[in-house]
Amino acid sequence: MAQTSNNAVAVDNTFRRKFDREEEFLERAREREQKETEARFKSKSKGPPVQRKPLKHRDFEVDLESRLGKTQVVTPIAPLSPQAGYYCSVCECVVKDSANYLDHINGKKHQRALGMSMLVEWVSLQQI
Known part of the structure; x- marks a missing residue:
């Protein structure tokens, strides 16, 4: 003071x-x-970095019309695969409509689960 x-x-x-x-x-x-x-210096993953393949086009047709116009009762004890909607066996998830299913199978999470990176391989005009 x-x-x-x-x-x-x-x-x-x-x-x-x-x-x-x-x-x-x-x-x-x-x-x-x-x-x-x-x-x-501290890596998040404990092993070596994962090398993923670049994106490639699908060699199968996506079946979106098989459940068109059908109704199904959903119970809370039913397993994921027979529930209403589209089931992804790779990610083990259910998507409720076809538009979201297409977004899912083209999305980053699904492609990573398949072992692909989101990078597109550049090609020349002669390779096409």
């Missing part, structure tokens, strides 16, 4: 945190660099 000239006691009531900004920011930068270097 500080004394003023007329013997009144001054009180510090700013309640703000006072610190050395340069030192704090340097410490934050060191911590961030340390975390980044640890993350760089």
Whole structure:
């Protein structure tokens, strides 16, 4: 507490945190660099990186018309495959309509489950 000239006691009531900004920011930068270097050396996967094949076209026809106009009773104890909708045996999921099923089989999750990357192989005009 500080004394003023007329013997009144001054009180510090700013309640703000006072610190050395340069030192704090340097410490934050060191911590961030340390975390980044640890993350760089620490791999998420425990094995070697997986090499996936590029995308290729389907060699089969997708059957979307087989359930057109049919009704089906859905019970909560039924297994996934005979439920209403389209069942994907690769991802073990049920999709409720044909548009979402097409989105699923062309999507990233399904293609990764098949072992393919989402990269398309570039070809020349002579290869087509």
